[in-house]
Amino acid sequence: MTRRSVLTATVVLILGALAPAILAAADPAAVINNLGNRALEVLGKNATPAQRVARFHELFREDFDVPGIARFVLGRYWKTATTEQQQEFIKLFEDYIALVYSSQLAAYSGETLKVTGSRADPQGAIVASEIIRPAGTPPVKVEWHLADQNGTYKIRDVAVDGISMAVTQRSEFASVIQRNGGQVQGLIAMLREKTASGLPR
Amino acid sequence: MNLRPRSLVFSKLLLLLVLILPGCAAREGNSQLGAAEAEDFNDPFEDTNRAIFDFNQVVDRNVLVPVAKAYRTVLPDPVRDSLRDFLRNLRAPLIFVNNTLQGDFDLAGQTFARFTLNSTLGVGGLIDVAGRWGQLPYHEQDLGVTFGVWGIPEGPYLVVPVLGPSDPRDLVGQVGEGFGDPWNILVTGNPWTLYWIPYVRGGVSGIDQRSRYIETLADIERTSLDYYATIRSLYRQRRAALVRGERENLPPPASFSRNYGPGASVAVTTPPSRAAFVSEIPNASEVSRR
Numbered sequence: 001m002t003r004r005s006v007l008t009a010t011v012v013l014i015l016g017a018l019a020p021a022i023l024a025a026a027d028p029a030a031v032i033n034n035l036g037n038r039a040l041e042v043l044g045k046n047a048t049p050a051q052r053v054a055r056f057h058e059l060f061r062e063d064f065d066v067p068g069i070a071r072f073v074l075g076r077y078w079k080t081a082t083t084e085q086q087q088e089f090i091k092l093f094e095d096y097i098a099l100v101y102s103s104q105l106a107a108y109s110g111e112t113l114k115v116t117g118s119r120a121d122p123q124g125a126i127v128a129s130e131i132i133r134p135a136g137t138p139p140v141k142v143e144w145h146l147a148d149q150n151g152t153y154k155i156r157d158v159a160v161d162g163i164s165m166a167v168t169q170r171s172e173f174a175s176v177i178q179r180n181g182g183q184v185q186g187l188i189a190m191l192r193e194k195t196a197s198g199l200p201r
Numbered sequence: 202m203n204l205r206p207r208s209l210v211f212s213k214l215l216l217l218l219v220l221i222l223p224g225c226a227a228r229e230g231n232s233q234l235g236a237a238e239a240e241d242f243n244d245p246f247e248d249t250n251r252a253i254f255d256f257n258q259v260v261d262r263n264v265l266v267p268v269a270k271a272y273r274t275v276l277p278d279p280v281r282d283s284l285r286d287f288l289r290n291l292r293a294p295l296i297f298v299n300n301t302l303q304g305d306f307d308l309a310g311q312t313f314a315r316f317t318l319n320s321t322l323g324v325g326g327l328i329d330v331a332g333r334w335g336q337l338p339y340h341e342q343d344l345g346v347t348f349g350v351w352g353i354p355e356g357p358y359l360v361v362p363v364l365g366p367s368d369p370r371d372l373v374g375q376v377g378e379g380f381g382d383p384w385n386i387l388v389t390g391n392p393w394t395l396y397w398i399p400y401v402r403g404g405v406s407g408i409d410q411r412s413r414y415i416e417t418l419a420d421i422e423r424t425s426l427d428y429y430a431t432i433r434s435l436y437r438q439r440r441a442a443l444v445r446g447e448r449e450n451l452p453p454p455a456s457f458s459r460n461y462g463p464g465a466s467v468a469v470t471t472p473p474s475r476a477a478f479v480s481e482i483p484n485a486s487e488v489s490r491r
Contacts, residue, residue, distance in 0.1 A: 099424070100424040103420065103424065104420055104424070138338060161439070161442065162438065162439065162441075162442025162443070162445065162446065163435055163438045163439055163442060164438060167434065167438060168431060168434045168435060168438065171241070171242070171430055171431075171433070171434035172425065172426060172427050172430045172431045172434065173426070174241070174242075174430075175242070175427045175429075175430035176426050176427050176430070179427070187426070190426050191426070194424075194426065
């Protein structure tokens with residue numbers, strides 16, 4: 001066996017071992033499957049609310065395009081905000097989302113996420129999935145909108161039964177800003193208050 | 202023709218006027234509102250709507266939720282589900298008409314099969330035989346969606362006292378359905394003339410639905426910065442999704458492409474591989490057809 005063929009074999013072996021990982025990162029459906037599995041850990045029954053929030057933060061940061069979403073939900077007010085306001089908003093928005101969704105997800109029990117298909121989209125990809133609930137209740141249809149960021153997919157939006165979470169958030173934030181005289185600062189103040197209070201029941 | 206449904210229609214139209222007129226006056230002074238945004242919210246009567254929304258919240262907290270909680274506590278789950286299935290079965294004739302008006306004859310056939318199976322084997326609709334064992338799940342459908350499928354715009358967002366979020370298209374649809382429902386016509390007509398039955402039916406189905414969203418809505422209210430704005434967005438998106446879902450379900454003529462919302466043009470004549478994918482993806486409507 002020549003040295004060269006040994007080298008080739010090694011390269012092939014390494015590539016073979018790495019390929020699934022690379023493919024997984026480039027396959028939008030795998031991203032969602034992976035997210036579903038890890039979300040199960042987040043929702044683990046033994047997790048305290050604080051742990052849930054902390055783990056949700058991790059998931060959100062790893063799998064979601066947080067700056068992109070933050071920009072989208074601020075809509076036309078993104079441009080009117082100062083750089084400091086934008087930075088603070090991104091941080092508060094992340095805290096807010098972690099609080100809101102980790103508490104909402106805590107209500108779920110025993111549901112599973114099943115990816116049912118995926119298709120290309122000008123922005124990246126859309127992955128269709130179903131949250132399978134206990135017998136008798138129809139599954140909830142969830143569409144994940146992913147943006148292709150240099151080969152890795154990041155979630156931009158989640159549509160539940162056709163309702164976009166990003167659009168809902170943008171509409172609410174725009175309303176808050178408008179009712180505060182068009183000032184982004186008003187929204188930031190409310191977000192600060194809401195996230196500092198930890199949304200007590 | 203009996204008078205009751207007519208007077209109901211009339212009172213709802215009157216209500217609509219009462220809602221719209223003060224709203225017109227109230228919005229006049231608020232012209233600094235960005236035009237793009239006003240269009241986005243689609244809520245020219247926001248001040249009036251918010252006032253009614255607040256009123257509805259008081260009713261909800263003090264009447265609807267306590268009653269819904271009691272209903273949920275007193276009746277065991279199977280009984281509640283049975284009642285819901287019965288009420289859903291009563292809606293079958295209207296759903297059938299809507300499927301037909303939308304041109305979705307496949308779905309109309311399913312609705313007919315559901316109604317036949319559930320009314321007989323399912324003991325008058327108390328057991329959803331077709332959904333549970335017949336692969337024919339219930340699907341919600343109403344005249345408002347049909348109008349939407351026909352291309353009639355939703356009109357401005359409205360909050361109706363007690364009934365909650367709506368718009369002219371859905372309100373007219375609701376009134377039309379109340380008027381055209383065969384059971385309502387049957388029980389309020391001769392020889393029975395039992396005018397209270399449609400109200401009891403409406404009340405019970407309202408309480409049943411409310412009882413299924415107690416925690417969800419409480420959670421949304423608790424975490425929202427502006428609950429009114431959140432509900433408005435959720436309602437409008439949900440209705441739009443139902444209309445979109447129905448449109449996508451209709452068998453399209455060959456090489457026909459349609460616009461589904463801003464900037465999204467979907468060619469219906471897709472290559473086989475993509476079509477296979479798309480067909481696996483459920484539409485946005487509540488219940489899958491398979």
